[in-house]
Amino acid sequence: MAGPSFETTTFVLLRHGETVLTGQRRFSGSGGSDPALSERGRWQAARAADALAARGDISAVVSSPLRRCQETAAASAELLGLDVSLDAGLRETDFGIWDGLTSAEVRARFPDEMAGWLASPTAAPPGGESFGAVSERVALARDGLLAAHAGRTVLLVSHVTPIKTLVRLALGAPDEALFRMHLDPAALSAVAYFGDGRTSLRSYNDTGHLRG
Template identity: 70%
Template sequence: MPDVRELVVEADGGSRGNPGPAGYGAVVLDPVSGEPLAEAAEYIGVATNNVAEYKGLVAGLKAARELAPDATIRVRMDSKLVVEQMSGRWKIKHPDMKPLAAEAARVFPASQVTYEWIPRERNKHADRLANEAMDAGKRGEQWRPSTSTAALDAGARRGADAPDTGAARVVGDAAAGAAKARAALAGTAPAGEAGSRATAVTAPPGADVEPPAPAGTGAARTAPAGGDPLGDVGAAVVAGRTAPAAPPVGWAAAADLGAPATFVLLRHGETALTPEKRFSGSGGSDPDLSAVGRRQADAVAAALAARGTIQEIVTSPLARCRQTAATVAARLGLDVHVEDGLRETDFGAWEGLTFAEVRERHPEDLDAWLASPQAAPTGGESFAAVARRVAAARDRLTARHAGRTVLLVTHVTPIKTLVRLALGAPPESLFRMELSAASLSAVAYYRDGNASVRLLNDTSHLR
């Protein structure tokens, strides 16, 4: 059983570009055996190395607090900057660092935490987790524990600060110990593991095939446009299970992070295929807006002109988006820039078909597609592939338009993917969002990598 009087936290962060696509990793260790008790990692979007390192520290401290809130904590990091600043020997001058350092300082009382610098080669576990998180972000996915997580670089750790136990402990073994540690503190016996989570597919999220929302639902607003960020929700693996981590920054620090890059997400107006609910992606015909779609574009242009907040316009290369964007641009007096990463999914052999026709003609294709984001229609593109290119486009655009409000004119799948990634939601959430033609959604991206979903499927301008 782990010694719950003391825990070791090792944390790291990295940025491929500084600033660039960034991620953090953290591990909580038993100080005697060196076994891992909890891990945390997250892709945080475009950020600097120092921001990523601080976010890794916060995640590691919070994972340790969940295990043993009364324990003393020994933090070990290879970032001299973070160690010296958190130890109080160096001043924190950079505005990006101050809210993160304050967040880290609030997790435990200062008397319970000490900081120690270690060489990079002794921080391999946290470094590996950070790189796994960045790799996941590059694929447009959230970090999940991999099979490599099961075994530590135990030789290096034992040689440094723990006795040789004869074999590396795997996370599964450590999980049982961590559960016992929490139970000992609470005075209860460890509970059994929860059952597997079931999922249900309600309807496909493809292009112009848009399912009706469940009864009683409508446009969802998670925060008022112009409101405070919600903070990112990372993934922490504690005792072998995935649980949400507390927001590392949250609304209270938003003012310190500067103006976000805000993407106002506009789905194009109707085409002839939209009311027939036919798959209309990037691999078939490229339909123009219908008369209804042109009226919708006029209506959204008027609404955006009245708001007066749009500073740039970026569009998918497909005709229905370019026409919608041109209508808005003419009203706002702005130029239109094309981003290929915002194009719709290529639905391959399904292009132009209804869902029922796909079920009849390509049943195996459809079953696989509904079951896995890795599956693609024959000759088409998987949602996993779409997520990768949408995430890459997002990173390019947030870096290019920091502090500005940008209208992205695009399609169902790219908009749902941006919302899903901002929320850290699983791929199956694509099937659980309604997105009407010419609807508006909005996501704000802050400099620390946090994302705030501010609006979803607003069609009030069409009434």
């Protein structure tokens, strides 16, 4: 009988670049207008692509199906000479009727719903998705990607909530940790998964490639 695999699989996590909604700090989930990258977002995607090409170890590119991620992923895939695969498990939270609104607007119009959402991972925006539901689908996507890419380094292009969720799960942190992490547009993070079940956060919210 074969023994256990002790291969290390690394997920390099790239948040998409800015859209017109990013600077306005509006909810932008998987159920809204699906905005494209802004001019600055395209610049950020290109800088991230340069940094990822310099690593020399990316063997696959997987993206959320939302447009802003596909455009960000395409910039890296082109430099790396790889195709982009889509995984719906990496899409952003569905914020329901809050999509397109600012936090201040949501607090003013839906104060009770907002308070409940911030207090419990099982609470969802009206017509939307709870953080608990997001965590379940992200974990399923993670497990599938680990099985498909064992022992390799894979670029995952996703959004704030799924990336924070992957980091939270890797650290064994509680649900409320999502509200205690900041993630910039086009920031890079990395998580290593070992064959014996251990995980290690290698980097988080690296934006060095966007400076200068």
